[in-house]
Amino acid sequence: MNIVKGxxxxxxxxxxxxxxxxxxxxxxxxxxxxxxxxxxxxxxxxNVDRVPVASYPELEQVMAHxxxxxxxxxxxxxxxxxxxxxxxxxxxxxxxxxxxxxxxxYGKGFTFLAEKWAAxxxxxxxxxxxxxxxxxxxxxxxxxxxxxxDESGAYDRWELKCAKPVCPLLKxxxxxxxxANYKTIVVNDNGKSKVSGGKRVIxxxxxxxxxxxxxxxxxxxLAFDPAALAPELVTVIRENSQEKAETTKPAVVQVQTPPxxxxxxxxxxxxxxxxxxxxKAEALRQVKTLMEMSxxxxxxxxAEVARCxxxxxxxxIEQYNLPTLKRIAAGWEVIKNNIKKQEQ
Numbered sequence: 001m002n003i004v005k006g007x008x009x010x011x012x013x014x015x016x017x018x019x020x021x022x023x024x025x026x027x028x029x030x031x032x033x034x035x036x037x038x039x040x041x042x043x044x045x046x047n048v049d050r051v052p053v054a055s056y057p058e059l060e061q062v063m064a065h066x067x068x069x070x071x072x073x074x075x076x077x078x079x080x081x082x083x084x085x086x087x088x089x090x091x092x093x094x095x096x097x098x099x100x101x102x103x104x105x106y107g108k109g110f111t112f113l114a115e116k117w118a119a120x121x122x123x124x125x126x127x128x129x130x131x132x133x134x135x136x137x138x139x140x141x142x143x144x145x146x147x148x149x150d151e152s153g154a155y156d157r158w159e160l161k162c163a164k165p166v167c168p169l170l171k172x173x174x175x176x177x178x179x180a181n182y183k184t185i186v187v188n189d190n191g192k193s194k195v196s197g198g199k200r201v202i203x204x205x206x207x208x209x210x211x212x213x214x215x216x217x218x219x220x221x222l223a224f225d226p227a228a229l230a231p232e233l234v235t236v237i238r239e240n241s242q243e244k245a246e247t248t249k250p251a252v253v254q255v256q257t258p259p260x261x262x263x264x265x266x267x268x269x270x271x272x273x274x275x276x277x278x279x280k281a282e283a284l285r286q287v288k289t290l291m292e293m294s295x296x297x298x299x300x301x302x303a304e305v306a307r308c309x310x311x312x313x314x315x316x317i318e319q320y321n322l323p324t325l326k327r328i329a330a331g332w333e334v335i336k337n338n339i340k341k342q343e344q
Contacts, residue, residue, distance in 0.1 A: 011128045012240050015081070015170050017139035017160050018180030022200060023226035024138045025079055027180070030229045031136060032074040032237065037062065039083035049073070056091035059084070060294060061333065063127065067289040068329055070131050074241065081139035081170060082161040085117075089163070092116050101163075114165035121173045123292050130289045134237070137170065141179070141210075158210040176214040176236075179203040180224055200224040283325035287317065290329065294336045301328075304339050 016024055028034060029048050036043050036050040037059065043050045053059050066076065078084055089101055092112050101109035128135050140161040147154035158179060160167045171177055184198040203210060204218040222230040229237070291301060298317055306313035310324055320328070328335060 007239075009240060011132055012134045012136075012237060013125075013128065013173060013175045014135070014178065015137045015139065015160075015174040015176070016178040016180060016202075017081075017141045017158075019141050019182070022180050022182065023224070024180060026226035027224070027229070028075075028077045028079065028136050028138055030226075031077070031134060032241065033072060034075040034077050034136070035066070035070070035073040036077045036079050038079055039087065040080055042079055053087075056084075056087045059087070064290050064293045064332060064336075066133075067127060067131060067293055068286050068332070070133060073133065075134040075136060077136045077138065079138045081137045085162045085166055088116055088120070089113055110163060110165045113163060114169065117166050117169050119295075121169060123295075125173075126292050127289065130285060134240075137174070139170075141181075155208075157208065160211075171211060171213070174213075176204070176216065176218075177212050178214070178222075179210045179212045181210070183221075200226075202230065277322075280322045280325065283322060283329060284318065284320075286329045287325055287332075290332050290336075294332075296336060296339055300339050300342075301335070304335055304342070307338075 016027060018024055025036075025042055025046060028036070029046055034048060036048055038050040038052050041052070051062055053062060066073075070076075092109065093099065093101060093103070096104070096112070098104060098109070101113065103109070104112065124135060127133075141158045142161040143156045144159045145154045146157045158181070160170060162170065180200065180202050182198050183201045186193050188194075202222040202224045203212045203220065204214045204222060205212055205220045216232075216236045218232050222232060224230070290296075291298070301317065302311075302313060302315060305311050305315070305320075305324075305328070310327075311320060
C-alpha cells in the first residue's frame with residue numbers, strides 16, 4: 001500500500017460561465033500560454049493562437065495531434081462548452097442515424113449524450129495528466145426555473161447553457177467552477193429603487209441563484225478585470241504548474257502489509273519488457289495517449305500491427321522497439337482509420 005503525503009502538482013481544470021460579452025474569452029487568454037479550440041469563432045478579435053473546430057470527429061483528431069506535440073502551450077481552452085455540446089449531440093445522432101436527439105424517444109438520446117460526455121471528460125483527465133496542460137472550459141449562462149423539492153414555489157437561477165444531463169458532469173469534473181456576472185448596485189431614492197452602477201465580478205462559491213465552487217479557499221467574490229487575472233487565481237495557477245512547481249515532491253511511504261495467501265496460477269502472464277531508455281518511454285507515452293484519445297484498445301492496435309507484418313499478434317505494446325513506436329505515432333491517423341474500417 002502506498003500512502004502519498006503532501007500537495008500534488010496537477011494541471012487545473014476550470015469551467016467559467018457567464019452572460020455573453022462579459023469577457024470570458026479575454027479571461028482565458030490571460031492563462032499561461034493558451035491554445036484555443038475555437039468552436040464558435042469567438043476569438044477573432046483577440047491576439048491568441050487558435051484551432052477552428054467544426055465537428056466532434058475533428059476535435060478528436062486535433063486532440064490526438066496535441067497529445068503528440070503541444071509545443072510550448074500550457075493551457076488548452078474550449079471555447080465554448082455549449083457549442084461543443086451541440087457538436088457532441090450531432091455526433092451521437094449521426095452514430096445512431098437520427099436527425100435529432102428527440103428521435104431516440106423517452107429521454108434515451110440524452111442518456112447517450114451524457115455517456116458520450118462522461119467518456120470524453122474521463123479521457124480528458126488522462127490527457128491533462130499526460131501533457132501537463134491546464135484545461136479551461138468557457139460557457140454561456142442561461143436563466144432557468146428551479147424548484148426545490150422541499151420548498152413551495154420556483155425561482156430563476158443561472159445555469160450552464162448546456163443540455164441538462166451535461167451540466168452536472170462538467171460541474172463535478174472541474175476543480176473550480178467560476179460564475180462571471182455584472183454586480184448591479186441598487187439604491188433607494190425617495191422610496192424608489194434606482195440603479196447607480198455596477199461592476200463585473202467572479203463568484204467562486206455556491207449561491208441559491210447560481211452554481212460555483214473551488215478547491216482553493218477563494219473568497220466568495222473575485223475582482224473580474226479582463227485585462228488581468230485576479231491575484232488569487234495567479235497564485236493557484238503558479239502553484240499547480242508543473243514547469244514551475246515550488247512545492248516539494250509528495251513523499252511516498254511504503255507500508256508493510258501481510259502478504260495474501262498464494263493463489264495457484266497455471267501459466268503466469270509474461271512480464272512486459274522494461275523500458276530501455278527515456279526516449280522510448282516518451283514514445284510509449286505518446287502512443288498510449290493517442291490510443292486513449294481515439295478509443296483504440298491494446299488488442300485492436302496489436303491486431304493492426306500484426307496485420308501490417310510489423311510484430312506478431314498479441315505482442316504487448318511495451319515490447320515494441322523504439323522505431324516501431326515512432327512509426328505508430330507518426331502514422332497514427334492512418335492506423336486509427338484502418339482499425340475503424342476493420343470494425344465496420
